[in-house]
Amino acid sequence: MPDWKKLVGECIAPSALPSASHNEVVSELAAHLEETYEGALSQGLTEPAAVALARQEVSDWHVLAKEISRAKSEENYMNNRTRSLWLPAMANVILAPGLLMILQKLAVQPHVLWIGNMAMVLYLPWLITLPLFGAFGAFLAKRAQAHLVNRLIVGLSPALAVVGAFAVILPASLVIDRHLLTNFPFAYFALTICNWILLPAFALLLGTLPFLRQPNTLARTEA
């Protein structure tokens, strides 16, 4: 019986594939050829004919190595979750607050809404642009074939980042100043949450919604 592993190893050079996956790929392909060969023998073919049949499984090893390399290299470089979730979310989390900072630098005056004796500071130009950021993030995630939940997370990521920041800052502030809750009533926190989380989240959701339809996988395979 031919040494299939040796044969495959000779046809796919170690340099053709990422080093971490070369041995595994060679073992897997060799096992496939071995079973093809054994299947042919069990059907009554002679050994040379069985070897020839197994060899017909690959017409061009160079092309095969290139295709496997493409699949494996991208896998090693950036996994699917990174492409479809973390990177688009990070881009959105940086860009949306980035625009707010630019508006503040440009001295764009916020709209102050008084509710009783509490002020709600609204950066209306920023809020108006947030649907675009929601759409941008969800589009990036959809393009990377993220499923629905991930597309929603990416679209809302700037608001979710604020939730995360609150989850860290609030307990830390309570540890530092135990009288915080006494000094700032619950209504103040509710207003802050509404101002910096709920309103932005709603605006982001408006942009995200069109990208929450199921992906067109047939179109993707044809792209």
Next chain:
Amino acid sequence: MTKRIRSKIARGSGELAILSLLAEQPLYGFEIAKQIGERTGGALKFTLASLYPLLYDMEKHGWVEGRWQANHAGRDRRYYRLTPGGRRQLAPLREEWRTFFQALDSLAGVSHA
């Protein structure tokens, strides 16, 4: 039909065939190719060269997951199983192919050919 379009349709149908098979049970590469050939009466045929790039691509997308384990003969084989992501992919993929064939049927009457 150009070679490019043919190859893309073959790839799309290959993804659907593999996902459908793995939805039933985990299989390794040779078994996947064998079962697709047997169950389609030879109409769909995967060679090593066409199967593994597709499998690795699907693994990269997180639709399938490969893991080495011994087969019934005690040999180590890389078994592929459907991931939750692959399972989610299967229903819309089936629907798209159904729509595709219905559209083709209404245009060319392929189901009556």
